[in-house]
Amino acid sequence: MLVVKALYRHLLSILRYHAADYDKALYYARRSAASYIKCKTVFSSKLLERHIERCADRMLPPNLAKNLPPRDDNSIGILASTIFDVGGHTECLMRFSESFHAEYDLHLFLTNTSGDSSVEAKTKYGYLKTILQITSIDAGKGGFGAKIASLIESILASRVKMLFVYMHMDDVISCAVLAYLAKYTEVKIVFFNHGDHTFSLGFESTDLIIELRKQGQFITQQYRKKQNTALIPLQGVRSDKLRSYTAEELRAKRQELGLSMHDLVSLSGFSSYKVFKDKKNAYLHLIKNLLMSESRCKHILVTEISEKERGAINKVFQGSEHLLERLIIIDRVVEFDLLLQVADVFIDSFPLGSALVHIDAIRNRRPTVIKKNSRNELYTFYNYLYDDYEYAVESVEEMLEKTLFLLRNKEERRCVAERCYQHYLDTYEFDTIKSQYRLLIDNHQSLSRFYTALPAGYVCKIACNA
Numbered sequence: 001m002l003v004v005k006a007l008y009r010h011l012l013s014i015l016r017y018h019a020a021d022y023d024k025a026l027y028y029a030r031r032s033a034a035s036y037i038k039c040k041t042v043f044s045s046k047l048l049e050r051h052i053e054r055c056a057d058r059m060l061p062p063n064l065a066k067n068l069p070p071r072d073d074n075s076i077g078i079l080a081s082t083i084f085d086v087g088g089h090t091e092c093l094m095r096f097s098e099s100f101h102a103e104y105d106l107h108l109f110l111t112n113t114s115g116d117s118s119v120e121a122k123t124k125y126g127y128l129k130t131i132l133q134i135t136s137i138d139a140g141k142g143g144f145g146a147k148i149a150s151l152i153e154s155i156l157a158s159r160v161k162m163l164f165v166y167m168h169m170d171d172v173i174s175c176a177v178l179a180y181l182a183k184y185t186e187v188k189i190v191f192f193n194h195g196d197h198t199f200s201l202g203f204e205s206t207d208l209i210i211e212l213r214k215q216g217q218f219i220t221q222q223y224r225k226k227q228n229t230a231l232i233p234l235q236g237v238r239s240d241k242l243r244s245y246t247a248e249e250l251r252a253k254r255q256e257l258g259l260s261m262h263d264l265v266s267l268s269g270f271s272s273y274k275v276f277k278d279k280k281n282a283y284l285h286l287i288k289n290l291l292m293s294e295s296r297c298k299h300i301l302v303t304e305i306s307e308k309e310r311g312a313i314n315k316v317f318q319g320s321e322h323l324l325e326r327l328i329i330i331d332r333v334v335e336f337d338l339l340l341q342v343a344d345v346f347i348d349s350f351p352l353g354s355a356l357v358h359i360d361a362i363r364n365r366r367p368t369v370i371k372k373n374s375r376n377e378l379y380t381f382y383n384y385l386y387d388d389y390e391y392a393v394e395s396v397e398e399m400l401e402k403t404l405f406l407l408r409n410k411e412e413r414r415c416v417a418e419r420c421y422q423h424y425l426d427t428y429e430f431d432t433i434k435s436q437y438r439l440l441i442d443n444h445q446s447l448s449r450f451y452t453a454l455p456a457g458y459v460c461k462i463a464c465n466a
Helices: 002-018 022-039 048-061 090-099 122-131 144-158 172-184 214-222 247-257 282-293 306-314 319-327 336-344 356-363 397-406 408-425 432-444 444-450
Strands: 075-080 105-110 134-137 163-166 188-193 208-211 227-229 264-269 297-302 329-330 343-345 366-372
Touching: 002 022, 002 048, 022 048, 022 144, 022 172, 022 188, 048 144, 048 172, 075 090, 075 144, 090 105, 090 122, 090 163, 105 144, 122 134, 134 144, 144 172, 163 172, 172 188, 188 356, 188 444, 208 214, 214 227, 247 336, 247 432, 264 282, 264 336, 264 397, 282 297, 282 306, 282 319, 282 397, 297 319, 297 336, 297 397, 319 329, 336 356, 336 444, 343 356, 343 397, 356 366, 397 408, 408 432, 432 444
Parallel strands: 075 105, 075 163, 105 134, 163 188, 188 208, 208 227, 264 297, 264 343, 297 329, 343 366
Antiparallel strands: none
């Protein structure tokens, strides 16, 4: 049904295109992309992107790319939708900016398709203003032609030689900008595939696609039919900036959360849709059983809860309401490192897992328990840990067993945490990943040398191929 809805909205967009109503054409194109994202079974965006490219050609002045200034080897651009103070892909953008703002003339271009970044990310936006130049448009409403033209003119005026893209999956404005740049300019476009598990715009106009894991690379090559992929892990914090909170700080936070020094603490942090779209509420039942099995355990749930989701929690805990006294729910916060260091064990979300949070956990020396999604490997991130990680499990029952074992065995937690931390240093540490990005920048004219092949015979299991 969602695919039919997506196709219908694509058709409406085409009809508005032929009526020369390009604002409405992009409006329906975005709604089409949103439907594809929800259906979870379509990955190729080629047809919709080609349509958006045609819209851009009609909307933009024909001489926009005339008399272009030469590219500046010292100028690098970043294109994003709306940034947020809490959220994975914004953090990736932040790490990239921190890597190169002192070495290059950095420019951040924002479409603000999901809200005003200066409002949604007051802290991070304020910091970014001090280290790079920000150009924004307001793409939340109409008048798209003039706004897209203005953004393209700003990009060209900045003389960037490369544009690193952290756009939202349904950002038709960024898609139109990329299509124009790829068609009429020499700007090299590097696409950061943070939404590798779903449909996304932006693939068709890129010189290089950065993949974060083999599963995403498989989908890009097999179903999006794009072979220009490079496998580069997520970038973590620099090793000399890793913070260990003092005993006093940890004690104060525990007291604030209502935790005694004798409580065993598990923690999860995620966007709520990752678990609450599961009609069986398997994650919530796991937490209920965990609290039933270990009376010393308190679980911290870091996410935003709607009234409907609060109702789902109450339904699962019906008849065992006393357990809710040991379920601590707080909104997602910037001080997530402190919460991780308060906790003993991190429990991943499922059926859709989280990515960056595992790296946060292991750099804070906390073991993480992960449920593999055997039906759809795109929805789980166990491969962010080292090979044959002992606490990546197949079933909810085993997840409960492993969590209880870790909570009750301090020495085992310490040993696993140290192995995880070493994996962080070897794989995700800030300067380790920065050096890989520097190679891309230094060799921007020959990005094909970075194309990465999948292991021979590798297949990613997904529930419903499309």
